[in-house]
Amino acid sequence: MTIEELFRKRFGAEPEAVARAPGRVNLIGEHIDYNGGAVLPFPISRGVTVGIQLTEEPVASIASDRFPDMVTARLEGEMREGWARYAFYAIRLAKDLGWFSGGARLAITSDLSDGAGLSSSAALCVAVLKALRSLSQVGVTDVEIAKLARRVENEFIGMPCGIMDQMAVAIVRPGEALFLDTVTLEFETIPLPDGYDFIALHSGVHRELADGRYRARKEECDVAKEVLGTDNLCTLDLAEIEKASLPDSVRRRVRHCITEHRRVGLAAEALRKGDAARLGRLMNESHASMRDDFEMSLPAIDALVATALAEGAAGARLTGGGFGGCIVACVEAAASDAWQQRVLRQHPEAFAIEDR
Numbered sequence: 443m444t445i446e447e448l449f450r451k452r453f454g455a456e457p458e459a460v461a462r463a464p465g466r467v468n469l470i471g472e473h474i475d476y477n478g479g480a481v482l483p484f485p486i487s488r489g490v491t492v493g494i495q496l497t498e499e500p501v502a503s504i505a506s507d508r509f510p511d512m513v514t515a516r517l518e519g520e521m522r523e524g525w526a527r528y529a530f531y532a533i534r535l536a537k538d539l540g541w542f543s544g545g546a547r548l549a550i551t552s553d554l555s556d557g558a559g560l561s562s563s564a565a566l567c568v569a570v571l572k573a574l575r576s577l578s579q580v581g582v583t584d585v586e587i588a589k590l591a592r593r594v595e596n597e598f599i600g601m602p603c604g605i606m607d608q609m610a611v612a613i614v615r616p617g618e619a620l621f622l623d624t625v626t627l628e629f630e631t632i633p634l635p636d637g638y639d640f641i642a643l644h645s646g647v648h649r650e651l652a653d654g655r656y657r658a659r660k661e662e663c664d665v666a667k668e669v670l671g672t673d674n675l676c677t678l679d680l681a682e683i684e685k686a687s688l689p690d691s692v693r694r695r696v697r698h699c700i701t702e703h704r705r706v707g708l709a710a711e712a713l714r715k716g717d718a719a720r721l722g723r724l725m726n727e728s729h730a731s732m733r734d735d736f737e738m739s740l741p742a743i744d745a746l747v748a749t750a751l752a753e754g755a756a757g758a759r760l761t762g763g764g765f766g767g768c769i770v771a772c773v774e775a776a777a778s779d780a781w782q783q784r785v786l787r788q789h790p791e792a793f794a795i796e797d798r
C-alpha cells in the first residue's frame with residue numbers, strides 16, 4: 443500500500459507532506475559512536491515512509507500499515523510504551539521547537555524489519571522530522587535533523603545511542619557509505635566498490651535495541667571514561683592501556699574502542715581504493731574484536747560469520763548494536779546469489795535482508 447493510500451484509508455484525507463528515510467547497515471565501527479570514534483555505515487534501499495497532515499487540536503494520531511489500531515494521544519502528555527512512541531516524540535519535539543502549533547495526523551509504511559538492527563527507529567524519527575520540516579519550512583539542515591532524531595531516542599525513549607544511525611539515514615544516498623567522525627560530525631561519502639555486494643543476513647536471533655545489554659556496554663564505557671579521565675576512549679594509547687592496572691573487562695572494552703576506531707580509518711582507505719580484500723580482512727578483525735573484547739556477539743552469529751567466510755566472502759562481521767540481529771558480508775557480486783543460497787542452506791533460522 444502506498445503512503446497516500448494508507449493515509450486516505452485511515453484519515454480520509456491526503457497527506458500534506460511525505461518523507462522517507464532508509465534503513466542502514468554498518469559496514470564497520472561498532473559501539474564507538476558514543477566513545478569518540480569514527481564509523482562507516484551505508485543506507486539500504488528498504489526504509490520507512492511517512493505521510494503527515496497538521497491539525498488544530500494538540501493531538502497526535504498515528505497509524506501504521508503494520509498495526510490495525512490507530513494510536514491517539516495529546517501532545518502535552520507522555521507515551522511510555524508501544525510502537526508509536528518514537529513518532530509521537532518526534533512530533534512533540536518539533537512542536538516544542540516551535541515548528542508548528544496544534545497537532546498532527548501521521549501514517550507510516552515500512553518495509554524494514556523491526557528489531558533487526560537496521561535502524562528502523564532512527565529511520566522513523568528522521569522521516570517524521572523531515573516531513574515536519576518541509577511543512578513548516580524551518581531552515582534546518584539534515585545534520586540538525588539527525589541530532590534531533592538522536593534526542594528523541596536519548597531524552598524521550600531513554601535509549602542511550604550514539605549519532606551513527608541518525609546520520610546514516612538522514613544524509614547518505616544508496617550505493618554510498620558514510621565515513622563519519624562522531625565527535626565533529628564531519629563526514630565524507632565514499633562509493634561502495636563495483637563488483638562486490640554488501641549483503642546483510644539476519645541471524646534469526648531477534649533483538650530489541652533498547653534492551654539492557656546495549657545499555658550495559660554503554661555504562662561500562664562510561665565507567666572506563668571516568669577511570670581514565672577522558673571523554674574519548676578511541677584515541678587512547680593502546681600500549682598504555684595494556685600496561686595500566688585496570689579490571690580485565692574494562693581493558694578489553696577500551697581495547698575494542700581503540701582498535702575498532704583504527705580499523706574504520708583503514709577501511710575507509712580500502713574503500714576509496716576499491717580494495718575489497720583489505721576491507722574484508724578488517725571486517726574479520728572487527729568481528730573478532732566484538733566477539734572477544736566487547737563481548738557483544740552470540741554463538742549463532744559467530745557460526746553464521748564462519749559459514750559466510752567458509753563459503754567465500756571476502757569479509758563478514760556482526761553489524762549493529764549486537765546480541766542478535768544481522769551480519770554483513772562482502773561478497774563478489776558475480777558469485778553472491780549462489781553464496782547466499784549456500785550460507786542460508788546451512789543456517790535455516792537465518793534469512794536475507796533483500797536489498798537488491
Ligand code: GAF
Binds near residue numbers: 474475603606607764
Ligand atoms: C545502535 C546504536 F543506535 C548506535 O548508536 C550504535 O551505537 C550501534 O548500535 C552500535 O555500533 O545501532
